[in-house]
Amino acid sequence: MKQLRFTFTQINDFIGQALLSLRFPEKDALLIAQLMTQAEFQGSDGHGIMRLPPYTKRILSGGINLNPNIKVIKEKLATALIDGDNAMGHLVMHRATQLAIEKAKNTGIAWVGSQFSNHAGPASLYAKMALEHDMIGLYFAVGNANHLPPWGGLDMLLSTNPIAAAIPALEEPPIVLDMATTVAAYGKVKAKAQKGEMMPEGWMIDKEGKPLLDPTRSDEGFLLPIGGYKGYGLSLVVGILAGSLNGAAMGKAVIDFNKDYKTTTNTGQAIAIIDPNAFGEIVDFKRSIDQLIRDIKNSQRMPHVDKIWLPGEQSHEKTAYHMMHGVELAAPLIEQLNQLAVQLHIKPLQ
Amino acid sequence: MKQLRFTFTQINDFIGQALLSLRFPEKDALLIAQLMTQAEFQGSDGHGIMRLPPYTKRILSGGINLNPNIKVIKEKLATALIDGDNAMGHLVMHRATQLAIEKAKNTGIAWVGSQFSNHAGPASLYAKMALEHDMIGLYFAVGNANHLPPWGGLDMLLSTNPIAAAIPALEEPPIVLDMATTVAAYGKVKAKAQKGEMMPEGWMIDKEGKPLLDPTRSDEGFLLPIGGYKGYGLSLVVGILAGSLNGAAMGKAVIDFNKDYKTTTNTGQAIAIIDPNAFGEIVDFKRSIDQLIRDIKNSQRMPHVDKIWLPGEQSHEKTAYHMMHGVELAAPLIEQLNQLAVQLHIKPLQ
Numbered sequence: 001m002k003q004l005r006f007t008f009t010q011i012n013d014f015i016g017q018a019l020l021s022l023r024f025p026e027k028d029a030l031l032i033a034q035l036m037t038q039a040e041f042q043g044s045d046g047h048g049i050m051r052l053p054p055y056t057k058r059i060l061s062g063g064i065n066l067n068p069n070i071k072v073i074k075e076k077l078a079t080a081l082i083d084g085d086n087a088m089g090h091l092v093m094h095r096a097t098q099l100a101i102e103k104a105k106n107t108g109i110a111w112v113g114s115q116f117s118n119h120a121g122p123a124s125l126y127a128k129m130a131l132e133h134d135m136i137g138l139y140f141a142v143g144n145a146n147h148l149p150p151w152g153g154l155d156m157l158l159s160t161n162p163i164a165a166a167i168p169a170l171e172e173p174p175i176v177l178d179m180a181t182t183v184a185a186y187g188k189v190k191a192k193a194q195k196g197e198m199m200p201e202g203w204m205i206d207k208e209g210k211p212l213l214d215p216t217r218s219d220e221g222f223l224l225p226i227g228g229y230k231g232y233g234l235s236l237v238v239g240i241l242a243g244s245l246n247g248a249a250m251g252k253a254v255i256d257f258n259k260d261y262k263t264t265t266n267t268g269q270a271i272a273i274i275d276p277n278a279f280g281e282i283v284d285f286k287r288s289i290d291q292l293i294r295d296i297k298n299s300q301r302m303p304h305v306d307k308i309w310l311p312g313e314q315s316h317e318k319t320a321y322h323m324m325h326g327v328e329l330a331a332p333l334i335e336q337l338n339q340l341a342v343q344l345h346i347k348p349l350q
Numbered sequence: 351m352k353q354l355r356f357t358f359t360q361i362n363d364f365i366g367q368a369l370l371s372l373r374f375p376e377k378d379a380l381l382i383a384q385l386m387t388q389a390e391f392q393g394s395d396g397h398g399i400m401r402l403p404p405y406t407k408r409i410l411s412g413g414i415n416l417n418p419n420i421k422v423i424k425e426k427l428a429t430a431l432i433d434g435d436n437a438m439g440h441l442v443m444h445r446a447t448q449l450a451i452e453k454a455k456n457t458g459i460a461w462v463g464s465q466f467s468n469h470a471g472p473a474s475l476y477a478k479m480a481l482e483h484d485m486i487g488l489y490f491a492v493g494n495a496n497h498l499p500p501w502g503g504l505d506m507l508l509s510t511n512p513i514a515a516a517i518p519a520l521e522e523p524p525i526v527l528d529m530a531t532t533v534a535a536y537g538k539v540k541a542k543a544q545k546g547e548m549m550p551e552g553w554m555i556d557k558e559g560k561p562l563l564d565p566t567r568s569d570e571g572f573l574l575p576i577g578g579y580k581g582y583g584l585s586l587v588v589g590i591l592a593g594s595l596n597g598a599a600m601g602k603a604v605i606d607f608n609k610d611y612k613t614t615t616n617t618g619q620a621i622a623i624i625d626p627n628a629f630g631e632i633v634d635f636k637r638s639i640d641q642l643i644r645d646i647k648n649s650q651r652m653p654h655v656d657k658i659w660l661p662g663e664q665s666h667e668k669t670a671y672h673m674m675h676g677v678e679l680a681a682p683l684i685e686q687l688n689q690l691a692v693q694l695h696i697k698p699l700q
Contacts, residue, residue, distance in 0.1 A: 152657075153655070
């Protein structure tokens with residue numbers, strides 16, 4: 001009988017061992033493993049341990065630089081552009097975020113962009129790094145596959161280009177928004193297909209503009225942007241800020257990393273860090289966020305609504321629950337990971 | 351027979367004369383008139399000359415400081431907080447934007463927030479000020495009336511909190527996004543009511559969660575956020591960045607300026623300016639935006655779609671058309687403005 005629940009240490013060690021076996025330097029393997037495990041534990045399971053097999057495939061295909069020279073290639077007082085040298089995105093955006101935090105202490109706000117980065121996991125991971133410094137983090141990324149045409153169009157020139165924002169509170173948990181600019185992230189479509197379920201109307205349309213409900217036919221249609229043409233505009237702007245501005249891939253230049261495991265993706269991301277101390281007393285700001293959170297939670301509710309959630313609250317509760325009880329992995333995923341363990345000569349998740 | 355079309359100079363002069371009659375200093379009257387006329391001519395008619403009567407009502411009620419001391423009260427290298435001293439928002443955000451542009455030249459990015467500001471017209475006005483400096487402008491504001499509850503709630507704690515982004519291109523017109531985080535801006539609901547039309551499903555719901563289609567019953571329901579809970583999160587984050595961070599009104603503290611013409615609104619806004627030169631050669635960036643625009647415009651189209659629009663393209667075309675042919679004002683609005691002219695002892699529009 002397979003064990004279905006795993007502790008943070010078990011997941012973290014498994015990923016770390018896999019990455020070491022793939023010949024990442026130890027420090028890098030540990031950092032990537034920690035960020036991927038954090039994603040898994042906060043409920044961003046589409047960016048957690050299930051990414052290890054496709055990452056491995058890309059690494060073994062030569063699509064990732066294991067010994068990159070990640071460096072700042074342009075810099076001003078409050079900005080920097082980082083060349084990720086085709087490293088794992090986690091390493092690039094961890095570096096970018098640390099740099100932005102340091103700069104923001106001095107300048108009040110800092111913005112650091114990346115080029116030649118790769119998929120870096122959930123957007124909120126990096127925005128949240130601001131919180132322990134009592135700062136606000138904003139994150140923007142170009143998604144790694146285009147599933148969105150311009151409004152009224154058929155050519156898939158845009159991706160799910162996500163936005164994340166992390167805002168510190170005093171006694172309440174922080175507000176953490178992490179959203180694709182499409183109604184559904186593409187990972188959710190893949191999850192529906194895996195479970196053999198239909199998609200709700202509003203996630204995707206086909207080339208005639210009719211609702212597409214069967215996730216196994218997702219190649220025949222597109223994701224829908226939030227708010228119709230507004231989400232198209234938002235996805236475009238996020239893509240420009242995270243991609244075009246950094247000389248990274250955007251529009252036609254975006255590689256579909258689900259189909260091409262070898263070509264350099266030239267992924268672009270951006271992190272902005274704002275120091276609330278630059279605008280007032282940090283304790284006053286955090287207290288005002290507490291008050292806002294409480295006013296929202298205490299709002300009268302619509303019929304049949306049990307609870308009003310703040311952005312990030314569910315992830316916060318999931319993290320706490322998973323740290324206590326472990327995360328449950330589906331049996332087919334465990335099976336896939338254990339095959340990977342055999343391939344990489346590491347101990348199985350068992 | 352009333353003249354229904356007016357030139358830029360006619361509209362601009364009328365607003366300017368009205369503001370002078372209300373005892374604004376000449377320089378301020380001219381600047382506000384110019385920004386309001388620009389809004390009218392770019393097709394943001396909900397923020398154009400039709401705002402003059404409610405602005406006048408607020409000014410005559412003592413709700414606006416005509417001789418404000420607009421000043422920077424907190425400052426770091428790349429940030430500033432401006433106390434608007436209850437001035438017209440146009441004056442505050444014009445000042446904030448000029449300061450952000452100056453700072454960004456030095457630091458690569460700058461972020462300037464306001465407190466004790468007021469309604470400042472369409473979000474895009476300020477974001478677009480970056481363009482003549484070959485910079486990117488991002489604008490965030492707390493709306494001046496709460497029409498949005500948290501997702502699942504009934505208490506109207508949030509507003510339409512808009513986002514604008516202006517991005518320079520080389521030969522193509524710039525990309526300019528200007529959007530409320532609700533499906534419809536409240537001004538659009540008011541416009542439907544004025545025209546005696548029903549609203550489409552998806553704009554508003556009633557307190558039971560059922561679609562609300564009659565705009566004259568808008569007080570019985572709420573606006574819907576874009577993308578459901580995502581738009582709720584986005585509106586909240588925009589409100590925090592533009593309001594809470596600046597010590598400005600947010601949540602319960604927001605005054606409904608359609609009902610209360612006297613109380614200081616303590617409106618908060620924020621402008622961020624990014625210098626693309628800090629990330630690469632400006633000409634390369636602008637050329638990449640041209641290419642993106644062309645790829646989008648040349649996209650294959652869905653059936654029955656004649657043209658694919660870029661964000662801001664319609665405003666751009668409207669401005670050009672209106673500059674050549676003048677803007678058309680509805681007869682009831684002209685009537686209302688001419689009554690105002692009598693009240694303020696200025697020459698009527700015509």
